[in-house]
Amino acid sequence: MKLFRLMVLSCALLSLGVSQGLFPILGGQRAGTSVFTFLNIGVSARAVGMGESVVALNQDASSIYYNPASIAQLDQTEISISTIQWPADITYDYFSMTRRVFGRHYLGLSGGILHMEPMMETTEYHPDGTGNYFTFQDRFIGLSYGAKMTDRFSFGITVKHVSEDLAGNNMSSLL
Numbered sequence: 001m002k003l004f005r006l007m008v009l010s011c012a013l014l015s016l017g018v019s020q021g022l023f024p025i026l027g028g029q030r031a032g033t034s035v036f037t038f039l040n041i042g043v044s045a046r047a048v049g050m051g052e053s054v055v056a057l058n059q060d061a062s063s064i065y066y067n068p069a070s071i072a073q074l075d076q077t078e079i080s081i082s083t084i085q086w087p088a089d090i091t092y093d094y095f096s097m098t099r100r101v102f103g104r105h106y107l108g109l110s111g112g113i114l115h116m117e118p119m120m121e122t123t124e125y126h127p128d129g130t131g132n133y134f135t136f137q138d139r140f141i142g143l144s145y146g147a148k149m150t151d152r153f154s155f156g157i158t159v160k161h162v163s164e165d166l167a168g169n170n171m172s173s174l175l
Helices: 002-022 045-049 061-065 068-073
Strands: 078-086 090-102 105-116 136-148 154-166 169-174
Touching: 045 061, 061 068, 061 078, 061 090, 061 105, 068 105, 068 136, 068 154, 105 154
Parallel strands: none
Antiparallel strands: 078 090, 090 105, 105 136, 136 154, 154 169
């Protein structure tokens, strides 16, 4: 019986400790939970319409975003520009360009920026606003290389510089 009580008490204490992390305190810091999530936003209407299942398709210059090897299957210089309007005055602008350099070698350049108009800062104690405004901006620029090995096989690689700016706090990385 004592062993059973000890086990129940141990489980109760462990579950209390685990639940503390599941339910953060109101207003507590949740910083650092995710970064560069804007890279998950699709950039091509066709790709998004297909559930972004376009890795094997070589439709246009925007395919560089999903599969850099696909640029080696394009026959000519391609340019793709898109703007996506999100709620809350958030805009995502994207561009890409691919070009055959020589022989079976292709280069591509792509970039995107997710940005918004200045937003009023609110807190728990000032839900109507503090009088301060902030902005955010997520950006990336990528350089891609693709090569055609055969008419059915090509390979590619992309190097991206990604940066985020939220209310003056900056972060950047090379991917």
